[in-house]
Amino acid sequence: MEAKPGPALADLYRAGVALLGGRPQALLEAKVLLLRAARLSEERFLAAPERPCSPQAEAFFRRLVGRRLEGVPLAYLTGTKEFWSIPFEVTPSVPVPRPETEVLVEKVLELSRRDKESIVDVGTGSGCIAVALAQELPKADIDAVDISERALAVARRNAARHRARRVRFLRSDLLSAYRGTGARFDFIVSNPPYISHREWEALPADVRGYEPRRALLAGESGLELIGRLVRGAGAFLKPGGYLIFEIGEGQRDRVLSLFGRRWTEIETAWDLAGKPRVITARRA
Numbered sequence: 001m002e003a004k005p006g007p008a009l010a011d012l013y014r015a016g017v018a019l020l021g022g023r024p025q026a027l028l029e030a031k032v033l034l035l036r037a038a039r040l041s042e043e044r045f046l047a048a049p050e051r052p053c054s055p056q057a058e059a060f061f062r063r064l065v066g067r068r069l070e071g072v073p074l075a076y077l078t079g080t081k082e083f084w085s086i087p088f089e090v091t092p093s094v095p096v097p098r099p100e101t102e103v104l105v106e107k108v109l110e111l112s113r114r115d116k117e118s119i120v121d122v123g124t125g126s127g128c129i130a131v132a133l134a135q136e137l138p139k140a141d142i143d144a145v146d147i148s149e150r151a152l153a154v155a156r157r158n159a160a161r162h163r164a165r166r167v168r169f170l171r172s173d174l175l176s177a178y179r180g181t182g183a184r185f186d187f188i189v190s191n192p193p194y195i196s197h198r199e200w201e202a203l204p205a206d207v208r209g210y211e212p213r214r215a216l217l218a219g220e221s222g223l224e225l226i227g228r229l230v231r232g233a234g235a236f237l238k239p240g241g242y243l244i245f246e247i248g249e250g251q252r253d254r255v256l257s258l259f260g261r262r263w264t265e266i267e268t269a270w271d272l273a274g275k276p277r278v279i280t281a282r283r284a
């Protein structure tokens, strides 16, 4: 006996929209989850929305919708997130790349001489910053470090997928792996953990419950990692080299007060929401 076909894709999509109805992005989320469950491109879905889907795809779709309703971030359900127009694999071992972090990439490109420069991305997570820079700066020598081996495994897969063969990955607590090696960089870039305990408690459940805690939390004040980075980075920068890193809301003044006389050209870049987002400083 032939297996009964599942419902039409369009009907399943509408059912998903109804189930996700309370969410601000219900239409988009239902479509993204349906495409994932039925392994379809958007073009193929739009070309034949009345085509029946398989019962397996229907069951998978309903499971994904259920998990989304429980609060699992969309990117962990689809296993992918775009950053700098590049699709990155994400797993629960890495935080989901955020669009505001693109400000950091823009800043590096603005300051780069497009030459044989050396760059290290500290706390690389999915590898999104390092891979985006590798694509934009083909002559640069790029290292990417993280304290988490699991994150590094994801980042290595992303680099391989996007042919960023020149990116070297290594495990390191901030820059400690370079102690005693004589390494000096033109750029030290980082989107470090910068959320305080208090802010963590106030975060939406889908961030707090699912994204890796150690990737986001930085002590009582939120500035633990940034403080260590600012204090330690000078020793690993060439004279005139740049330290460029992301900050959280309300941190700018406290972060600026961390820089001593060894630093010049300390500047702030704002994100699209008008928030101070990236600090740049130059080693004198």
Ligand SMILES: C[S@@+](CC[C@H](N)C(=O)[O-])C[C@H]1O[C@@H](n2cnc3c(N)ncnc32)[C@H](O)[C@@H]1O
Pocket: 094, 095, 096, 097, 098, 101, 122, 123, 124, 125, 126, 127, 128, 129, 145, 146, 147, 148, 151, 172, 173, 174, 191, 192, 193, 194, 214, 215, 216, 225
């Ligand atoms: C906010 S995430 C940024 C990930 C990625 N760069 C991005 O922008 O999406 C911070 C990353 O720093 C890593 N990390 C946390 N503490 C660290 C440390 N002491 N040394 C190196 N990496 C660390 C985490 O594992 C996580 O991958």
